[in-house]
Amino acid sequence: MxxxxxxxxxxxxxxxxxxxxxxxxxxxxxxxxxxxxxxxxxxxxxxxxxxxxxxxxxxxxxxxxxxxxxxxxxxxxxxxxxxxxxxxxxxxxxxxxxxxxxxxxxxxxxxxxxxxxxxxxxxxxxxxxxxxxxxxxxxxxxxxxxxxxxxxxxxxxxxxxxxxxxxxxxxxxxxxxxxxxxxxxxxxxxxxxxxxxxxxxxxxxxxxxxxxxxxxxxxxxxAKLAPAGKMVVIMSSEAGGTMVHEACGHGLEADLVEKGLSVYAGKIGQQVASPLVTVVDDGTMIGKYGTTQYDDEGVPCQKNVLIEHGILKAYMTDRLTAEKMNIPLTGNGRRESYKHKPVTRMTNTYIAPGQDDPAEMIREIKRGFFAKKMGGGQVNTVNGDFVFEVSEGYLIENGKVTTPVKGATLTGNGPEVLKMIDRVGQDLGYSIGTCGKDGQGVPVADAQPTIRIPELIVGGIVEE
Amino acid sequence: MINLAKSVLASAMMKADEAEVYLSRTKELTIEIYDSSVETLKEAESKGLGIRVFIGHNVGFAFTSDLSAESIEKTVDMALQNTSFTHGDEYMGVAEKSNIAYPEISFDEALEHIPLEKKIDLALLAEESAKKFDDRITKIESCGYEDVISEEVILNSKGIEVISKANYCGLYVSLLAVENGDTQTGFAIDFKRNFEQIDAERCGKEAAQKAVELLGARTIHTQNLPLIFDPYTTTNLLGVMASSFSAENVLKGKSILKGKLNQQIMSESISIIDDGAMPDGIMSASADAEGLPTRTNILVEKGILKTFLHNHYTAKRAQTQSTGNATRSGYAGTVGVGTTNLYIAGGSRTENEMIKSVDRGLYVTSLLGVHTANPITGDFSIGASGRLIESGEKTIPVRGVVISGNLLSMFRDIQEVGNNVTFFAGKGAPSIRTGNITVSGD
Missing domain, CATH: 3.30.2290.10 (PmbA/TldD superfamily)
Structure with a gap:
């Protein structure tokens, strides 16, 4: 040095x-x-x-x-x-x-x-x-x-x-x-x-x-233009974990929680998601994009189980928020560069795999939407409303993935969606990205298994 | 600074055919307010150097924030080495002197000397104005003041030598309104070149009003409706289209406007201007990132596409003149093409008159996921919230819907343009009324 x-x-x-x-x-x-x-x-x-x-x-x-x-x-x-x-x-x-x-x-x-x-x-x-x-x-x-x-x-x-x-x-x-x-x-x-x-x-x-x-x-x-309205949605593991990152992860960052700006504030020990859902942030996964040995405050990174079988277990912290809230340090103090103060940030965030067979999950659906790859998104962390773009999406008809559609967007409320998830696949797929918060970008990885959401608004086009 | 730039240029020119040095110095101040007191105070100064060299038609680039002799030597050396991997064409090279005059751009000399306390008070006033607006404003999520003073030196082997100073300062407020368990957010910014022009009270009130107006919002049924976008959301949409005006994207087939010069691409009510020489513009500078003079460029006039935005390279390749729109993202960025102060010109109607003329529609004040709109195709499918318009009146608040369509098709079908052009940092727009757009809900 x-x-x-x-x-x-x-x-x-x-x-x-x-x-x-x-x-x-x-x-x-x-x-x-x-x-x-x-x-x-x-x-x-x-x-x-x-x-x-x-x-x-x-x-x-x-x-x-x-x-x-x-x-x-x-x-x-x-x-x-x-x-x-x-x-x-x-x-x-x-x-x-x-x-x-x-x-x-x-x-x-x-x-x-x-x-x-x-x-x-x-x-x-x-x-x-x-x-x-x-x-x-x-x-x-x-x-x-x-x-x-x-x-x-x-x-x-x-x-x-x-x-x-x-x-x-x-x-x-x-x-x-x-x-x-x-x-x-x-x-x-x-x-x-x-x-x-x-x-x-x-x-x-x-x-x-x-x-x-x-x-x-x-x-x-x-591709055909995406349909519009409420549908059952299968989100493939290949979609990566943008949804969990945006719709749930940010709300578990202690700085937002401490200021009462998160829907998850004051809910430790409560059922906040479907019992099928376990959410983890793990900065120690070898080789993953969000991994470091120490965070940007010199705190060792670790595996943090945030939601276990639907029960809220912990928030992610940096030094200042851990001190203010009197909760453990989790190794999530990160910053874009020397120009920025550290804030609470995710590392590698995922929904843990479950028991269901992804192929079977599709076979059960008569009419629905299959999101194979997600694009960007945005979430209002305060009320949990989110919007995600689907960069590769298909219709599901009579148990089969059929017509590719373009211009589809999924919109909903993060905490509500986490409660609704009724199938969790055995697989796990990753995506990488740069997460922006408070004007700072840091590298992150997100992952999820194939999941089923019984009802989500698909934004598309109604032909006149 | 200029002497350092000159010596770097000289050392690059020992091996390069052409070279350009970009040197910047930036001073920034950030004040974050929370619960009526300063939460974070940040003061800083940073410098950096970017060097672009050409050997034949091939370009090499390198940059450093470490201005020690050793690092600069390595940087020049790496820029030269990098030319051996690139493949350019005969249009590549540094900018040539232009005979257009450099515009005079104001610089707020006083900004640096305004006492810190006065800047803190301004941010506190914004926070207080927001809280006072309505007792349903329960929390100020973030509120702060920022100013940046920067100096750039651009020097090249064809005799361009520009020193330009710039500054901006302003406030941001984002907050929550809560009623009956429903939480809504509001946001406002006010950034200016001149400190005295910042209106803290208005900024606070605007954020508060946006949040309060959305309280009790719910989704509506899927239907096709005319939309009125307020100036902020229109500006968001303009931001998505901005990259389509870049000649670089046009040449690379990445612009929806390719091949449409002099065609009617939008409604006659729409004119779009990029003005790098606008006296009070946040993005104004006398020179662009290659050292060429900035100017006023009318991109769309009454719906007709008049010009694309060019830097030196794209202009040469398209056999035209640079429009003074070379950009770079600081010293670490390579030269591209971008907008300066980009805005949609105002029309004649007030926003109220526009709302009155709609029987059933949606007044949009906030968009979610705008950056997911596809600038290459113009397709968008983004979250929206605002208020329903029924019989010419704003009625129930709406959230959780998605509006979808194609930006170009939507702008072809603009029915009315308001007289309320408002700037949000480097981009501005009035309210606009669209034709029918699909609103997806439950």
């Missing part, structure tokens, strides 16, 4: 020079590589170094935060000084010694991004790009994007802890546009990624991502 223990102690002591309940330094440096194709050629190849230091001082539940992109010790001291002066009432200064030192363990399997040449990354991208273009004459644009990041962080705080962690993430995104003779344009998207290096592509097939994106774009060209 850039600073030694003594430097960090010095800066913490300046921050606490006029008192304060808690002080923390967050040092971050990341190197990023990205490249992308479009119009059948390598369009962008980019390299970057980003980093800086964020210093936080908490006093009487008030947060004072300053950051700088200048790594000089003087610049840090200046930030600490600014914070210390921001305190209204001067209290007794404290001297901090950093005695609890911990460093994250490096996974021996990890292939670091800089161990693979840019030419190799570019070659993979070009192969995927050519594959997409060659798959169908209706493919009219292809964008393949690769990105990797190595993020080194250090957290030092007034509890005497100094924690160092390193995160390596790799992702691949394919976007395909297809058009037909009638001038109709449709797009298809798929992505893969994880808290891994280049071995990502050894463990999973990047061509499957390309195939899925092409398939979705072409399928939508032939």
């Amino acid at each position: 850039i600073y030694n223990k003594e430097d960090m102690e010095k800066v913490l002591n300046i921050a606490l020079g006029r008192g304060g309940d808690f002080a923390e330094i967050y040092v971050e440096r990341r190197t990023v590589n990205s490249c992308s194709t479009e119009e059948a050629k390598m369009e962008d190849v980019s390299f970057g170094i980003v980093g800086g230091v964020g210093i936080r001082l908490i006093d009487d539940d008030k947060t004072y935060y300053a950051y700088t992109s200048d790594f000089s010790l003087e610049s840090l001291e200046q930030c600490a000084e600014t914070l210390s002066k921001a305190l209204k009432k001067e209290k007794k200064a404290r001297k901090i010694l950093l005695t609890k030192l911990r460093t994250a363990v490096v996974n021996p399997e990890l292939v670091y991004p800089d161990q693979v040449s840019m030419s190799e990354k570019v070659a993979l991208l070009q192969k995927l790009d050519r594959f997409c273009w060659a798959s169908d004459t209706r493919v009219s644009q292809v964008k393949v994007l690769y990105g990797d990041v190595v993020q080194s962080i250090a957290v030092a705080n007034s509890l005497g802890e100094l924690i160092e962690d390193e995160r390596v993430r790799t992702k691949l995104v394919v976007q395909v546009i297809a058009s037909d003779q009638d001038g109709q344009i449709q797009s298809g998207y798929d992505a893969m990624g994880g808290s891994v290096g280049f071995e990502l592509f050894r463990e999973a097939d990047p061509f499957s991502v390309a195939k899925n994106a092409v398939h979705r774009a072409l399928l939508m060209l032939e």
Whole structure:
């Protein structure tokens, strides 16, 4: 790391020079590589170094935060000084010694991004790009994007802890546009990624991502307009966990709970979902996109069972909310970068698999909607209302998945839907994404088994 | 800053055919208010450098926030190396000097010197105004003040040398109203270039009114209805369409407007303008991200598509002039095409007159999942809430419905445009009345 223990102690002591309940330094440096194709050629190849230091001082539940992109010790001291002066009432200064030192363990399997040449990354991208273009004459644009990041962080705080962690993430995104003779344009998207290096592509097939994106774009060209109204909905495990993340996960973040902004506030121990539903947030799952060893406050990540057989068990916390609510730390204090204070965030969130056979679940339905892949969504965390786009959806008729439909949206109320779920499959499918909250984006993974929701509003078109 | 940029350019030009340096310095202040006191106070300054180089037609890009000599050297080196993997065409290169004058853009010199207390008081006033509006406002979810002051230097090997300063400041309020176990949310923002123009009271009241108006909302039956979007929701929809005006997306076949120049694409009542030189615009700057002068561009005039937005590259490829719309997302972003201050021009009717003229319809004040609308196809299927209109009057509050259709088809069928153009940061619009749109409910 850039600073030694003594430097960090010095800066913490300046921050606490006029008192304060808690002080923390967050040092971050990341190197990023990205490249992308479009119009059948390598369009962008980019390299970057980003980093800086964020210093936080908490006093009487008030947060004072300053950051700088200048790594000089003087610049840090200046930030600490600014914070210390921001305190209204001067209290007794404290001297901090950093005695609890911990460093994250490096996974021996990890292939670091800089161990693979840019030419190799570019070659993979070009192969995927050519594959997409060659798959169908209706493919009219292809964008393949690769990105990797190595993020080194250090957290030092007034509890005497100094924690160092390193995160390596790799992702691949394919976007395909297809058009037909009638001038109709449709797009298809798929992505893969994880808290891994280049071995990502050894463990999973990047061509499957390309195939899925092409398939979705072409399928939508032939799809009919979605019907409108209430229907029984089967949400495939392949849909990923966007629904659980948006419709339930955010409401279990302690900052929202503490302010009374969550439908789940004050409901620990109560039945909040169907007994078939168990919801888990687990920041320790090896290689998943939301995984880190320590969170961005230096707290070890762990597996947190939030809802067990429908009973609300726990909220996710960061330091400030755990302290305010007097509940355990869960390792969910995350931030986008040194420019942001940590807030309570999800990591890898999923509904645990159940007992039902996904194929059987479809066979039972006379008329319904099959959401195979979900797109983006939005939720009003306060009342739980949500909207999700379906990027690959079909009608279910007489127990069979039939006509593909486009432009469908699912809307409902998160807590109500969780209570209604009446079938939970044995399977589990993941999706990756960047979760936005309070203007900060962090990488997350979400997962769910195939589930059945007896009644949900499908937004579509009524032909006049 | 300029001297650093010059030395980086010189070192890149030892190996590159063309080069461009972008250097930025940003100061930001954030005040978050909770329960009538400051919850978080954030002050910061950051810098960064992005360098774009060309060898032949091939481009390479690299960036760093670490301005130490060692990191800068590595950054220049990586940008040069990256050119060996890209494949460009004869239109690639840095921008050439334009003979159009750079517009004068106001900069609020006073902003930096306004005492912190005054900024805190403004945020407190917004919170208080919201609470006072109605006793059903039970909780202020978040309320705060933000300001950003930035300075950019853009320098290239064809003689462009621009230093531009910009600033914005403003408030946001989001809150809850509760009645009979029903909770509704309201939200408002007021961002300006000039501190004195921020209206904290109005911002607080607007958020409160939005939430209170939705109390007791329920879903309605699936039906086709004319919609009146208020300025905020119209602006949301304009935001979805914004990327279609980018010549980059047109050239790549990713715009619904491809091949439609000089055609009637929308109702005659619609004109859309992008104005990077607007005196009070939040997104105004004298130069774009490549250092070319910004200007007023009429994109749609009385429904006819007049121009796309261009940067240097897309203009050359389409054999036209740059419209001054090169963008980048800070020093770490590559150069693209984007909007500045984008708005739909106002019409002649008041919103009230528009509502009066509707027998049965939906007045939409809030959308959920707007970003899921597909900008490439224009198809949308998004959540909406607002109030039912019956016999020219706003009646029951509505939530939990989905409105679906195609944006372009909807804009072709706009019946009326209001005179109430309102800006929400970099985009603005008046209220609009549509033809029949499917509203999915129970």
